[in-house]
Amino acid sequence: MPKVTEEHRLARRAQIVAAARTCVIEEGFHKTTMADVIRVSGLSAGAVYGYFKSKEEIVAAIAEEALSTVDELFDHILETGEPLTPLAAMEATIEHVVTIAEAPGGDVTRVGIQAWSESLRNEAIREVAKSKYMKLRGHFLEIARRAQADGTVDPDTDPEAIAQVMFGMIPGFILQRLIIGDVTPASYRAGLRALLRS
Numbered sequence: 001m002p003k004v005t006e007e008h009r010l011a012r013r014a015q016i017v018a019a020a021r022t023c024v025i026e027e028g029f030h031k032t033t034m035a036d037v038i039r040v041s042g043l044s045a046g047a048v049y050g051y052f053k054s055k056e057e058i059v060a061a062i063a064e065e066a067l068s069t070v071d072e073l074f075d076h077i078l079e080t081g082e083p084l085t086p087l088a089a090m091e092a093t094i095e096h097v098v099t100i101a102e103a104p105g106g107d108v109t110r111v112g113i114q115a116w117s118e119s120l121r122n123e124a125i126r127e128v129a130k131s132k133y134m135k136l137r138g139h140f141l142e143i144a145r146r147a148q149a150d151g152t153v154d155p156d157t158d159p160e161a162i163a164q165v166m167f168g169m170i171p172g173f174i175l176q177r178l179i180i181g182d183v184t185p186a187s188y189r190a191g192l193r194a195l196l197r198s
Contacts, residue, residue: 013051016041017065018105020058025106029059029114056124062111063132069100074139083150086166087196089143094173094185094192101177109174116171133167140166 019041023032101109119126144162147153176183
């Protein structure tokens with residue numbers, strides 16, 4: 001029997017995650033079952049369970065996939081030699097949210113909202129969500145500290161408080177974009193600029 005290559009394993013895993021994302025976008029997190037994921041993936045139950053033991057593990061994989069480019073985004077933001085402002089970081093983050101939302105395979109921000117809801121009743125999902133969001137907030141903490149060092153933010157303000165507020169603006173953008181439908185990166189950017197004059 002030939003050995004399965006790492007490339008093959010990664011492709012199968014991606015196939016399962018894509019199937020799960022499709023199911024959650026179409027049916028909602030709570031209604032999606034492992035049987036749904038197996039059916040949409042086109043793989044056997046054994047194949048799917050060989051990669052993921054539970055729906056929670058798949059949700060973690062979807063979240064990881066959605067946030068995988070965030071590290072690169074923040075590395076790029078922090079690379080600038082210019083003084084860094086929270087406004088510049090927020091603008092780049094909002095643009096990034098729309099980029100990943102409009103990527104092929106379905107809008108992962110829809111999955112994010114459902115995971116927020118599910119985390120209120122499911123401890124395993126809450127732990128996954130908390131871990132991912134604390135990592136994202138940690139990126140904003142780096143931005144706040146850098147902005148303080150660059151003199152674009154009050155150095156006496158607790159950088160954790162700045163990071164909390166910056167992080168809080170992202171779910172607000174996502175919710176308005178998906179539910180109200182009238183917010184765009186341009187409109188949000190204009191509001192941010194008015195609030196965070198810099």
